[in-house]
Amino acid sequence: xxxxxxxxxxxxxxxxxxxxxxxxxxxxxxxxxxxxxxxxxxxxxxxxxxxxxxxxxxxxxxxxxxxxxxxxxxxxxxxxxxxxxxxxxxxxxxxxxxxxxxxxxxxxxxxxxxxxxxxxxxxxxxxxxxxxxxxxxxxxxxxxxxxxxxxxxxxxxxxxxxxxxxxxxxxxxxxxxxxxxxxxxxxxxxxxxxxxxxxxxxxxxxxxxxxxxxxxxxxxxxxxxxxxxxxxxxxxxxxxxxxxxxxxxxxxxxxxxxxxxxxxxxxxxxxxxxxxxxxxxxxxxxxxxxxxxxxxxxxxxxxxxxxxxxxxxxxxxxxxxxxxxxxxxxxxxxxxxxxxxxxxxxxxxxxxxxx
Numbered sequence: 359x360x361x362x363x364x365x366x367x368x369x370x371x372x373x374x375x376x377x378x379x380x381x382x383x384x385x386x387x388x389x390x391x392x393x394x395x396x397x398x399x400x401x402x403x404x405x406x407x408x409x410x411x412x413x414x415x416x417x418x419x420x421x422x423x424x425x426x427x428x429x430x431x432x433x434x435x436x437x438x439x440x441x442x443x444x445x446x447x448x449x450x451x452x453x454x455x456x457x458x459x460x461x462x463x464x465x466x467x468x469x470x471x472x473x474x475x476x477x478x479x480x481x482x483x484x485x486x487x488x489x490x491x492x493x494x495x496x497x498x499x500x501x502x503x504x505x506x507x508x509x510x511x512x513x514x515x516x517x518x519x520x521x522x523x524x525x526x527x528x529x530x531x532x533x534x535x536x537x538x539x540x541x542x543x544x545x546x547x548x549x550x551x552x553x554x555x556x557x558x559x560x561x562x563x564x565x566x567x568x569x570x571x572x573x574x575x576x577x578x579x580x581x582x583x584x585x586x587x588x589x590x591x592x593x594x595x596x597x598x599x600x601x602x603x604x605x606x607x608x609x610x611x612x613x614x615x616x617x618x619x620x621x622x623x624x625x626x627x628x629x630x631x632x633x634x635x636x637x638x639x640x641x642x643x644x645x646x647x648x649x650x651x652x653x654x655x656x657x658x659x660x661x662x663x664x665x666x667x668x669x670x671x672x673x674x675x676x677x678x679x680x681x682x683x684x685x686x687x688x689x690x691x692x693x694x695x696x697x698x699x700x701x702x703x704x705x706x707x708x709x710x711x712x713x
Contacts, residue, residue, distance in 0.1 A: 365653055366710035368631065368660065370604050371508045375646045376635055377492070378620070380483055381499045384408070388494045396485040398520040398618060402500060407478040412459055417470030419456045420449040424470030431467070438463050438477075445472070486518050487618040488637045506638040507612055508647065509605050511571075513596070514621030514632030517589035519547065521568030523617040523636070525610055526550040530573050531600035534558045539565055547571065547617045549609050552598050556582050563587065569619040571609065571634060573601030573668075589621035591632045599668045602660055603697065604712060612636045651711045653692060659709040661696070666704070670712060671696035677703060 382388075386405035396402060417424045430446045433439055439458045447455030460476040467473075489504030524546040526538050532551035539548075539561045547569035553559065554576045562570060569589045577596040593601045600606075618635045651657060653673060661669045674693045681691040681703050689705035696702060 403483040404480040410476040412474040414472045427470045507636040509634045510631045511593040513592040515583045515590045516623035519569040519589040520618040521547040523547045530606040589619040591621045658712045663708045669696045
């Protein structure tokens with residue numbers, strides 16, 4: 359019956375092999391070699407931003423005629439200038455000047471107008487995790503492999519960071535408060551419970567934390583979360599649900615270790631999930647996570663929707679016929695032994711596999 363129901367997968371693994379692909383957003387150069395070891399802060403690629411051009415109306419800006427502009431030029435065509443440097447003027451009693459809008463150079467001057475080419479610094483891509491480069495095409499992508507714990511979440515704010523993980527509060531249901539954040543947490547990745555107030559997010563910015571892992575966060579904080587400079591990763595999603603026990607215990611057991619946050623902002627129908635990676639040493643080859651695990655007796659699952667959102671348990675058996683629920687729907691279901699709740703029927707569409 360469950361053969362046609364492809365389960366949603368979320369990995370919560372204490373030790374596995376993880377491969378991270380770094381795709382360059384534009385033409386660039388991969389700066390590391392295959393089999394080279396990298397650390398999170400290492401630059402692994404550089405991307406040259408597209409060249410920007412500006413038309414500068416020097417005659418209008420100086421308040422002079424087109425023919426007189428060349429008299430007031432302070433730089434030669436083709437020479438490099440810095441942002442804010444005076445390129446023409448001053449003119450008149452008001453001492454009017456024209457300045458460079460960015461670092462770059464003047465290409466041409468005609469009829470009182472100049473063509474300015476801005477030069478942008480290359481955009482650097484960091485490894486973001488400790489590991490080994492296992493693949494690269496030299497120009498557009500590379501793959502880094504590492505072994506360690508992998509904990510995937512529900513939502514991220516689109517940023518990446520790394521640092522030593524520190525635990526805030528007494529458990530997964532504790533609210534994150536500003537008085538829990540002090541200077542000793544500067545540069546750390548924080549593991550906390552629930553955030554329902556903007557103040558701790560602003561406080562974390564002032565402390566220059568490297569990341570924040572939460573069980574959940576109220577939806578009105580989304581605009582703030584998207585603006586902050588550090589990664590925010592939610593394990594359960596929006597609201598006030600505590601982090602599921604399996605994920606919290608695994609994260610908590612690795613407190614004091616370096617953690618890398620890939621707080622991917624998921625696209626509709628996108629496959630990449632936000633995740634926490636904790637590199638761990640190993641002396642043997644560890645297999646990669648399974649990509650698909652079908653619903654079956656003994657498989658560990660997590661409830662994605664009410665009334666048991668976030669509850670974790672194991673499937674006792676698949677119910678052969680469609681089950682009727684209080685909402686009035688009939689759905690393919692499984693009898694699940696949920697921790698601290700007991701055995702309850704749950705629609706398969708409300709379950710995800712915790713691999």
